Amino acid sequence: MNGWRTLLPNAWYVAVREYRSRARSRSFVIGTILLAAIAFVATQTPVLIDYAVGSSQTRMEVVVRASGVPSDSLSVLNQGLNGPQASDPNAHETYVLSWLPGGDVTAAQRELEQGKFDALLIVDRDPTTQDLSFLLRTDLTQDGGAVKAISSALTNLEIEDRLVRAGTSTGAVLAPYTLQVVPVNSSASKANSISQEISVNLLSTGLIVLIFMAIITYGTWVAMSVAEEKGSRVMELMLNATTPLQMLTGKVIGNGAAGLTQYGIILAAVVGGLVAQGPIHQAAVGSSSAGAPFGGLNPTVLAAFVALFVLGFVFYSLLYAALGSLVSRQEDVQSATSPLMMLIMIGYFMSIFGLQAIDETWVKVASLVPFFSPYLMLARVSMGHVEVWEFALAIALLAVAIAIALVVAARIYSAGVLLYGQRVGLRQVLRAARVSR
Amino acid sequence: MSLIIDSISKCFGEVQALDDVSLEIEPGEVFGFLGANGAGKTTAMRIVLDILRPDSGTVTWNGRPNTEVSRDTWGYLPEERGLYAKMKVLDQLVFFAKLHGVKPKEAVRETREWLERFRIPEYADRRAEQLSKGNQQKIQFIAAILHNPQVLLMDEPFTGLDPVNAGLLKEAFQEMKDRGKTLVFSTHQMETVEELCQSIAILDRGRVVVGGTVRDVRRSTGRQVVRLAVDGDPEIAWLGTLDGVRVSRRRQDYTEAEVAPGHDPELVLQSALERGCRVLHFEITDPSLEEIFIEHVGQIDTSERTLAPKAAYA
Numbered sequence: 001m002n003g004w005r006t007l008l009p010n011a012w013y014v015a016v017r018e019y020r021s022r023a024r025s026r027s028f029v030i031g032t033i034l035l036a037a038i039a040f041v042a043t044q045t046p047v048l049i050d051y052a053v054g055s056s057q058t059r060m061e062v063v064v065r066a067s068g069v070p071s072d073s074l075s076v077l078n079q080g081l082n083g084p085q086a087s088d089p090n091a092h093e094t095y096v097l098s099w100l101p102g103g104d105v106t107a108a109q110r111e112l113e114q115g116k117f118d119a120l121l122i123v124d125r126d127p128t129t130q131d132l133s134f135l136l137r138t139d140l141t142q143d144g145g146a147v148k149a150i151s152s153a154l155t156n157l158e159i160e161d162r163l164v165r166a167g168t169s170t171g172a173v174l175a176p177y178t179l180q181v182v183p184v185n186s187s188a189s190k191a192n193s194i195s196q197e198i199s200v201n202l203l204s205t206g207l208i209v210l211i212f213m214a215i216i217t218y219g220t221w222v223a224m225s226v227a228e229e230k231g232s233r234v235m236e237l238m239l240n241a242t243t244p245l246q247m248l249t250g251k252v253i254g255n256g257a258a259g260l261t262q263y264g265i266i267l268a269a270v271v272g273g274l275v276a277q278g279p280i281h282q283a284a285v286g287s288s289s290a291g292a293p294f295g296g297l298n299p300t301v302l303a304a305f306v307a308l309f310v311l312g313f314v315f316y317s318l319l320y321a322a323l324g325s326l327v328s329r330q331e332d333v334q335s336a337t338s339p340l341m342m343l344i345m346i347g348y349f350m351s352i353f354g355l356q357a358i359d360e361t362w363v364k365v366a367s368l369v370p371f372f373s374p375y376l377m378l379a380r381v382s383m384g385h386v387e388v389w390e391f392a393l394a395i396a397l398l399a400v401a402i403a404i405a406l407v408v409a410a411r412i413y414s415a416g417v418l419l420y421g422q423r424v425g426l427r428q429v430l431r432a433a434r435v436s437r
Numbered sequence: 438m439s440l441i442i443d444s445i446s447k448c449f450g451e452v453q454a455l456d457d458v459s460l461e462i463e464p465g466e467v468f469g470f471l472g473a474n475g476a477g478k479t480t481a482m483r484i485v486l487d488i489l490r491p492d493s494g495t496v497t498w499n500g501r502p503n504t505e506v507s508r509d510t511w512g513y514l515p516e517e518r519g520l521y522a523k524m525k526v527l528d529q530l531v532f533f534a535k536l537h538g539v540k541p542k543e544a545v546r547e548t549r550e551w552l553e554r555f556r557i558p559e560y561a562d563r564r565a566e567q568l569s570k571g572n573q574q575k576i577q578f579i580a581a582i583l584h585n586p587q588v589l590l591m592d593e594p595f596t597g598l599d600p601v602n603a604g605l606l607k608e609a610f611q612e613m614k615d616r617g618k619t620l621v622f623s624t625h626q627m628e629t630v631e632e633l634c635q636s637i638a639i640l641d642r643g644r645v646v647v648g649g650t651v652r653d654v655r656r657s658t659g660r661q662v663v664r665l666a667v668d669g670d671p672e673i674a675w676l677g678t679l680d681g682v683r684v685s686r687r688r689q690d691y692t693e694a695e696v697a698p699g700h701d702p703e704l705v706l707q708s709a710l711e712r713g714c715r716v717l718h719f720e721i722t723d724p725s726l727e728e729i730f731i732e733h734v735g736q737i738d739t740s741e742r743t744l745a746p747k748a749a750y751a
Binding site: 010014021233236238242 | 486511512513515517523524533535536580581
């Protein structure tokens with residue numbers, strides 16, 4: 001049959017044309033630049049937040065009315081608040097202390113009210129116990145972390161003071177020490193770490209959204225380009241020059257490649273943004289930010305992502321092309337492809353909920369079904385809750401589904417492209433598909 | 438060695454688009470498809486091209502079924518003009534040629550040559566949407582012939598062309614004919630058919646009502662037509678009173694009358710001379726295709742009784 005003549009080189013010519021016309025279009029260029037810019041800015045959100053809050057420094061004045069405080073009190077406090085053993089090391093906060101021995105409380109109070117300082121600490125000595133007593137005036141109470149950090153640093157100071165009074169004076173008592181943490185085994189340590197769990201969860205969601213967005217956006221491109229060809233009647237020229245299968249293949253490859261190009265540029269902006277985050281944070285806020293945003297991303301997950309992304313995209317693009325061939329105008333593409341949209345949404349939500357129930361049977365079953373496997377299998381792989389054979393089976397089923405979709409789509413396509421007029425019903429298409437080549 | 442359409446039928450739902458259509462088109466011939474809108478011309482062409490499959494019947498080219506003939510055999514100019522709107526003319530034509538297996542270099546050279554011939558070489562680097570409809574049509578014609586097809590199928594190629602461009606296209610037809618190509622086209626314009634075609638088929642509601650060489654078709658009624666003009670009598674009132682003669686049309690320059698079969702048209706001239714008229718013009722001819730068309734199909738129907746869609750893009 002003519003429809004099954006060799007794919008090349010015509011499918012390739014079609015792909016190249018599709019890619020060029022897509023990549024040269026104004027909407028593509030503007031869209032890519034805009035999205036890349038948004039992505040870059042989005043990666044700087046932590047910096048922006050820190051910058052906007054502007055409170056990475058807590059300025060505290062310390063009025064010491066007590067007599068005989070240890071000579072290294074300031075450094076003990078500094079160590080407790082800003083040192084490596086500070087109780088709140090992730091707060092990116094630095095405490096700037098103004099040390100006022102025998103200072104004027106009234107003057108300090110005034111400065112506090114004027115906003116020159118965030119906190120006023122008054123150090124007294126209890127006449128009965130001879131212990132140091134502390135009074136903290138501040139609005140930082142809403143921010144528990146700061147008060148906690150200060151109180152823990154003050155504990156150190158109190159201990160130091162008692163030791164001095166007991167005659168065991170030594171400045172070395174609170175010198176920094178190292179604590180080495182060695183995991184028992186890797187999977188247990190992963191499970192144990194809540195923050196890592198959250199980060200893996202975030203990563204999974206992120207990867208699912210990436211696939212979801214790509215399929216919807218670029219799948220629609222395929223449908224649009226089919227409808228456009230039909231609307232402008234180039235279709236008839238094309239049908240004489242190529243076979244539906246060649247056209248279909250070329251369109252999916254061409255538009256897919258254009259989509260991947262845009263995606264690649266956006267991802268490059270994201271990666272660049274993350275790399276630049278540290279230096280930018282340093283320049284804008286004055287301290288470097290901590291945190292690895294891609295915790296849990298390893299080569300296995302990446303490879304699975306690429307495989308599922310490409311196969312899922314091809315699968316859905318074929319269906320998009322088939323549906324796109326049923327309408328005569330680009331405006332109708334949206335409504336014609338809405339059933340597909342529903343299917344994609346279902347898969348997407350299943351996978352988002354599935355992340356919370358990764359070991360449920362329905363998740364395991366659905367992650368093998370071609371319509372949903374791009375999402376759900378990805379969720380399972382990124383959460384590390386999957387057997388190798390399950391992944392292999394999902395990929396194999398998806399590949400089979402693509403082969404079936406190719407045949408079905410080519411039939412619908414070759415029937416649909418010549419049916420003009422109002423929207424075409426399924427029955428008409430099936431009938432036309434039966435008699436067309 | 439010819440294009441043979443054998444007993445083709447095709448239904449679209451309730452509509453019988455083609456009903457047992459058989460035609461034989463000789464190689465190297467210019468063949469005209471005549472018919473009202475919806476008569477089945479486009480469907481017939483699409484079936485020849487194997488874009489559509491008939492419900493029954495076969496098409497063969499040089500003895501081989503069209504399903505096995507190489508696609509590069511055919512050049513197709515669809516009725517609905519369509520090009521990639523945003524694509525440059527040259528890129529577009531080279532693209533189509535490449536799909537038919539023409540080498541890019543050769544495609545570029547051929548394209549430039551044809552643009553020159555159609556007097557639009559400066560359009561090579563314009564986008565298709567920037568061209569007038571007539572010029573887009575010329576581009577499409579080039580797209581249909583770049584791969585040097587043996588058979589050219591053209592659906593309403595002259596529609597929408599001004600006389601100058603129609604003339605250019607007719608020259609191109611002649612050129613293709615001289616190269617030994619077989620040309621098949623459909624049209625409403627009877628004068629064009631009489632000017633260009635050796636053979637025709639008139640289709641009506643999916644059936645071939647009359648077909649053959651233009652000469653035979655025009656003679657098929659047995660009637661003859663005389664055209665007469667005499668000095669000082671534009672009405673020629675007596676003409677209708679002659680036995681077997683019926684005035685069919687009065688024009689400023691002559692009066693036309695049909696002479697029934699079995700009557701000698703020479704008698705018209707004779708009786709004019711007998712009446713002492715000074716004859717300015719006398720002509721014996723066969724009925725025009727238009728008359729035959731109207732006789733078979735009825736009034737040329739310009740209403741939209743067609744399966745073909747309206748163009749969506751301008």
